Amino acid sequence: MPKKFSSSWCIFDFPKREAELAALQSQSESPDLWNNPEQAQAVMKSLSDIRDDVEGWKKLNNRISDTLELCEMGDESMRPELESELSDIEHELARRELSVFLSGRYDRGNALLAINSGAGGTDSQDWASMLQRMYLRWCERRGYQTEILDFSEGEEAGIKSCTIAVNGLYAYGYLRPEKGVHRLVRLSPFDSAHRRHTSFAQVEVLPEAAAEDPEVQINPDDLKIDIYKSSGAGGQNVQKNATAVRITHIPSGLVVSCQNERSQMQNRENAMRVLRSRLLELKREAQDKQLAELRGEYTKTEWGSQIRSYVLHPYQMVKDHRTEYEAGNTQGVLDGDLDGFIEAFLRWNGKSD
Structure with a gap:
């Protein structure tokens, strides 16, 4: 197996996951499991999640082995087909490597996304509505279902705040890098002198807590x-x-x-x-x-410490201040092309943990 593929296999820690799967399988077969329905549901969900992971990596490993065997045959007529298969395998491998960084308790679950306009009046409220559109477009690209739970309109334009439920596998894990202050620099369409303005909006990302979650007890x-x-x-x-x-x-x-x-x-x-x-x-x-x-690592996060800047004037650039990841296609980003920023953060955060 090539070094690139074998290193990914080590990242997944296959023996550990198989041991977890065996332990959960044993728990699921216990006759006393359903005496506690909440615990039983948690066990069955974990069992399903880990089984999907293990089986997915096994299938990928088989694809890699089959493709390598065909490559070793040296049949030039199969070259285009093999190159296409290798490209698909690398894409799937990159996706699965990224999922390794989504191992938190709530990463696989749904999310609540809240956007609040900052100081700056109409410009900031318009910026908040632009962010709402951006995230809805991103969710649509990924096939996530969305539901607007709460919405407060701005006085002249835009929104003061909104809360969106995002449902789908890994919704919280992929969205949590977006938590923080987002800064926009542009020529204001609401300024009669058309001067440059800086606007801020706060994005919150929360894991959706189930009604039966034992960590949240509400009297x-x-x-x-x-x-x-x-x-x-x-x-x-x-x-x-x-x-x-x-x-x-x-x-x-x-x-x-x-x-x-x-x-x-x-x-x-x-x-x-x-x-x-x-x-x-x-x-x-x-x-x-x-x-x-x-x-000895704690530092307080203040409103002014933006995580990302979107500059539309005097040049075009979106930059994440944590990872230094940049994109020049600002319109593409505002249309929901966020995967590069999310992946860069997950890999950066995974290395720093």
């Missing part, structure tokens, strides 16, 4: 729930009935609201989805902070 007595009329741009967009829901989690002080649906019950369910995910993220951040402080 109904800890919730304050307010019902009010939805706000909108006027006309048919304004609800005459009180359907919007605001939920305050008293112990943490977290406040979430949803007004996008016409049903109060749907808005309440969506608000609870967001609250569970925010509480989970709060818990995970506290754990990460404690661990980082023990290691």
